[in-house]
Amino acid sequence: MNGKNVLFIWEYVIREETDVAIKLSDLTHQKELLTGGHRMCAGCGAPIAVRQVLHAVPENAQVVTCCPTGCLEVSTSIYPYSSWRTAFIHSAFENAAATISGVEAAYRALKKKGKIGEDFRFVVFGGDGGTYDIGLQALSGMLERGHRVVYVCYNNEAYMNTGIQRSGATQLGTWTTTSPFGERSAGKAQNRKDLTAIAAAHNIPYVAQAAIHSWRDTVNKARKAFQADGSALLNILAPCHRGWRYPMEETVEISRLATETCIWPLYEVENGKWRLTHKVRQKKPLREYLEKQGRYSHLFRPENEAILEQLQAFTDQQWEQLLLRCGETTES
Amino acid sequence: MRTLMKGNEAIGEAAVRAGCRCFFGYPITPQNEIPEYLSGRLPEAGGVFLQAESEIAAINMVFGAAGAGARVMTSSSGPGISLKQEGISFLAGAELPCVIVNIMRGGPGLGSIQPGQADYFQATRGGGHGDYRTIVLAPCSVQEMVDFTYWAFELADRYRSPVLVLADGVLGQLMEPVTLPPELKPDNGNKPWATTGCRGRKRNVIKSLYLNPEELEAHNKKLQEKFGLMQREVNRAEKYRVEDAETVLVAFGISARISMAAVEAVREEGIKAGLLRPITLWPFPEGILQSSLPKAKKVLVVEMSAGQMVEDVKLTVSGKLPVYFYGRTGGLLPSAEEIQTQIKLLEVKVSERSLCQA
Numbered sequence: 001m002n003g004k005n006v007l008f009i010w011e012y013v014i015r016e017e018t019d020v021a022i023k024l025s026d027l028t029h030q031k032e033l034l035t036g037g038h039r040m041c042a043g044c045g046a047p048i049a050v051r052q053v054l055h056a057v058p059e060n061a062q063v064v065t066c067c068p069t070g071c072l073e074v075s076t077s078i079y080p081y082s083s084w085r086t087a088f089i090h091s092a093f094e095n096a097a098a099t100i101s102g103v104e105a106a107y108r109a110l111k112k113k114g115k116i117g118e119d120f121r122f123v124v125f126g127g128d129g130g131t132y133d134i135g136l137q138a139l140s141g142m143l144e145r146g147h148r149v150v151y152v153c154y155n156n157e158a159y160m161n162t163g164i165q166r167s168g169a170t171q172l173g174t175w176t177t178t179s180p181f182g183e184r185s186a187g188k189a190q191n192r193k194d195l196t197a198i199a200a201a202h203n204i205p206y207v208a209q210a211a212i213h214s215w216r217d218t219v220n221k222a223r224k225a226f227q228a229d230g231s232a233l234l235n236i237l238a239p240c241h242r243g244w245r246y247p248m249e250e251t252v253e254i255s256r257l258a259t260e261t262c263i264w265p266l267y268e269v270e271n272g273k274w275r276l277t278h279k280v281r282q283k284k285p286l287r288e289y290l291e292k293q294g295r296y297s298h299l300f301r302p303e304n305e306a307i308l309e310q311l312q313a314f315t316d317q318q319w320e321q322l323l324l325r326c327g328e329t330t331e332s
Numbered sequence: 333m334r335t336l337m338k339g340n341e342a343i344g345e346a347a348v349r350a351g352c353r354c355f356f357g358y359p360i361t362p363q364n365e366i367p368e369y370l371s372g373r374l375p376e377a378g379g380v381f382l383q384a385e386s387e388i389a390a391i392n393m394v395f396g397a398a399g400a401g402a403r404v405m406t407s408s409s410g411p412g413i414s415l416k417q418e419g420i421s422f423l424a425g426a427e428l429p430c431v432i433v434n435i436m437r438g439g440p441g442l443g444s445i446q447p448g449q450a451d452y453f454q455a456t457r458g459g460g461h462g463d464y465r466t467i468v469l470a471p472c473s474v475q476e477m478v479d480f481t482y483w484a485f486e487l488a489d490r491y492r493s494p495v496l497v498l499a500d501g502v503l504g505q506l507m508e509p510v511t512l513p514p515e516l517k518p519d520n521g522n523k524p525w526a527t528t529g530c531r532g533r534k535r536n537v538i539k540s541l542y543l544n545p546e547e548l549e550a551h552n553k554k555l556q557e558k559f560g561l562m563q564r565e566v567n568r569a570e571k572y573r574v575e576d577a578e579t580v581l582v583a584f585g586i587s588a589r590i591s592m593a594a595v596e597a598v599r600e601e602g603i604k605a606g607l608l609r610p611i612t613l614w615p616f617p618e619g620i621l622q623s624s625l626p627k628a629k630k631v632l633v634v635e636m637s638a639g640q641m642v643e644d645v646k647l648t649v650s651g652k653l654p655v656y657f658y659g660r661t662g663g664l665l666p667s668a669e670e671i672q673t674q675i676k677l678l679e680v681k682v683s684e685r686s687l688c689q690a
Contacts, residue, residue: 069442092411092442094386129359134386162359165367166383177368178359178383184375 022219027055031085033063038083039075043248045238045255046072046154048212050125053152053234054086056222061119064089064103068096068130071161071240072154086123094134096124097142097151104147121226122149129159132168132195143202143231150225151233153195156240164243168193171263172314173299173307176243181298186307191314199233200269206232208268208277212239213255217266217277224270237264245294257289262319267326274325283319286312334509339474339499340365342510343433344373346481347405351516352431353379354404356393358386358412361445362501363435366407379518387412391419391432398428399538401526403485403518407433409501410443410451413459420494421460424555425540427525429488431481432466433497435504438663446663447501449585450637455498456614456644463552465559467495467566468613470584474508480611482513491562492525498613500636502586502665562615569617570609573599574624577606579675582621582645583634584610587666591634594671605675616644630678631655634671636664 033054040047050072057063063086067073073090076083091099100122110116126135131153142149158176159165166176172191175181179188200207205228208221218236225232239255241248258264259278263286266278287308290296299308323329337345344366347355355374357367367383374381384390390406397404408416413434423430436451438444455468467487469480477499484495527536542548572592574580583591588609595605608624610617625631631653633642642657649655658674660666 090442094415134358136385159359162361163364163368165359165364168385177364178357178371178381180372182372182376185372 022216024215027219030055033057033085034076035083035085039078040071041242041248043241043251044071045156045212045240045251046125046127048251049152049154049210049218049236049238052212052215052218053123053125053150053222053225053236056219056226057121058119058226061121061226063087064100064107064120064122066091066096066100066103066122066124068124068126068135069093069161070127070130072125072127074161093130095138096126096130096135097138097149100124100149100151101138101142101145101147104149122147124149124151126151126153127160128153128155128157128169128195129161129165129167131155132193136198139199140202143199143204143233146204146230148229149231150222150228151231153233153235154238155195155235156238156243157192158240158243160240160243169195172311173296173304175295175298181304186298186304187296194318196233196235196267196269199235200274202231203272204231204233205229206268206270207235208233209235209237209264210266211237211255211259211264213252214259214266214278221268221277224268243295245297246292250292254289254292257284257292260284261286261289261315263289263315265319265322267322274322274327276322276326276328279328286315334511336507337474337510338365338504339477339506339508340435340504341369342474342478343407343481343497343499344369345512346478347431347485348373348377348379349513349515350403350482350485351518352403352405352485353377353518354394354397354402355380356382356384356390356397356404356406358384358390358408360387360409360412362437362447362504363407363409363433365504366433366435377518387415388419391416391423394430394432395419395423395426395428398423398430399426399527401523401528403429403489405431405433405481405485407435409435409437410439410448411441413451413454417454417460419460420466421458421462421464422540423494424458424460424464424466425462426538427492427555427558428494428538429485429492430494431484431488431497432494433481433499436498436500438661444663445501447503447586447636447665448661448663449500449587449635450640450661451498452613452635452637452640455496456616464555465562465614466493467491467562467615468498469495470498470611470613471503472585472588472609474503474506475510476611477503478510478512487566489523491558493558493562498585500586501663566612566615567617567620568611569620569624570611571620571624572607572609574606574608574626574628576604576627578604578627578629579606579632579678580625580628580630581605581607581632581634581671581675582610582641583607584613584641587634587636590666590668591671593668594675597668597672598675603675603679610641613641616648618648621645621648625649625653628653632674632678633657634666634674635659636666637661
């Protein structure tokens with residue numbers, strides 16, 4: 001059977017507002033730049049995010065990928081093997097943005113001198129630990145200098161590679177191995193920081209928040225990121241069933257619930273203009289998202305109800321603020 | 333009562349029992365069980381567990397807590413310890429006591445997450461910028477990880493200095509029965525220099541900045557005198573069958589345990605071998621090593637590195653005996669059989685030796 005002639009029954013095309021139509025069938029015919037056979041867990045959200053982003057690489061462009069240490073890096077580049085059909089550079093945990101800045105600066109210099117002709121694109125895939133926490137300084141420097149790099153944070157809300165420790169992306173009340181629950185603690189005591197907004201505050205051409213369940217949205221955003229003349233950042237929710245404690249086959253569903261409960265809204269900031277890319281018509285209560293995950297099981301004990309309410313209140317407040325920024329509501 | 337504990341967790345428990353109520357850490361393999369254990373244990377004990385945003389942040393939190401007079405600890409592994417070096421230099425310069433645990437892995441660079449011993453130079457030569465040294469303790473069992481963590485706090489306070497506990501990935505992950513020491517009160521000790529609020533006394537200043545060169549030289553002289561005192565007072569090593577040994581092995585940490593098995597095995601075959609295991613890596617137990625060589629004809633140093641401690645051994649032996657080296661790198665452990673082979677090679681006539689003299 002000729003693959004090109006197969007019409008997938010789940011193929012559909014919707015032209016949404018200004019977005020360019022993307023056909024799923026086109027994507028399936030594209031060469032995958034992250035090949036199969038890597039050692040990520042079955043049901044991991046990270047390689048889904050990576051493949052969605054790499055499907056948006058402009059045709060004929062060469063790609064240089066940089067990964068700081070993390071699950072993705074250790075599972076896709078174990079010497080002498082590589083799952084990457086791109087040039088690949090591995091940095092330490094704290095300096096992926098600095099490393100790729102150097103590569104991009106060298107490319108510019110070589111291009112200016114006419115020593116390099118091809119179109120190269122530069123992309124970082126870092127986890128939330130390497131992005132929200134230890135790599136934030138290097139990231140901020142890269143964004144401020146405006147290197148033409150697409151920085152992708154595959155966000156699974158904890159340090160999964162080292163064994164599920166809390167990070168700056170971990171939500172309030174979450175169990176991790178360094179935010180345990182018990183008599184003296186009910187999981188993480190702080191709210192997560194808003195990395196997407198921090199990146200947007202650098203006034204770079206393109207910043208977006210995405211999630212793996214919404215492939216068209218993510219590919220669209222990645223296309224815009226690659227088109228941006230300057231730095232771009234994509235913060236993509238990539239659920240981790242090992243760390244979040246849910247059955248591995250539910251990764252996509254969990255991602256969808258995160259958006260439907262508004263704890264992970266999908267939006268973009270293009271040249272300073274905030275826009276909601278998925279309008280949540282019927283906002284679901286956060287409980288529906290939390291109760292599916294073992295990392296929140298302790299929150300359903302009577303003594304932790306206040307934490308549950310706090311997290312709902314924080315989610316509501318962040319959502320309202322986002323609606324305001326996106327011009328969906330006006331301050332009453 | 334003996335308890336079965338993992339090395340990393342045992343370090344955490346020993347710290348709490350030594351009265352440590354402040355821990356600042358950051359994830360890195362293979363030491364993650366230390367922060368994980370303390371994230372549960374310290375809040376129970378009324379202490380502070382804090383996961384920082386980076387190793388640099390963690391070591392400077394240690395600076396802050398130590399300056400306020402608290403018994404404080406941090407832990408990491410190779411790459412993370414490298415990031416902490418600026419802070420360690422500041423701690424040494426400002427004479428602040430603290431305990432820093434390095435569960436070594438293979439290097440250089442990101443290296444691996446397998447055990448290694450190649451951070452010996454970094455640990456024993458100060459590690460950061462400027463003229464300073466820190467006491468370095470090298471356990472070789474889970475029991476010693478407990479005992480030396482406990483001891484490290486005592487030494488840190490006695491000398492107002494950072495103290496390093498230098499173990500490796502094997503010891504960190506190893507489970508063994510341990511006897512835990514009694515729990516000290518979370519007393520931060522008598523620290524009249526600490527910045528605890530100067531009501532009723534003259535203000536205290538903690539700093540490592542002396543812009544006036546004469547002042548800085550005087551400060552350095554004082555530090556050097558302190559390091560000299562440490563060298564005279566803190567020397568520990570374990571001797572094993574060295575009295576009649578013609579071949580004396582020198583090894584620390586997990587390498588020493590393997591070497592001990594090799595010594596026993598070659599003894600069975602009539603080769604007179606012995607082992608000296610330095611416990612304080614800095615100060616290096618020079619006197620104890622010298623006294624371990626009454627019948628020695630040669631020395632064999634075994635390390636999980638390309639040869640670092642061997643330099644201190646050579647300085648101590650000072651050309652009186654040939655010093656040989658055997659090492660494995662990259663996260664590989666030398667086997668007892670490999671070491672036996674090396675010992676036997678030394679028995680062969682000099683002209684037939686394939687082994688390099690270090």
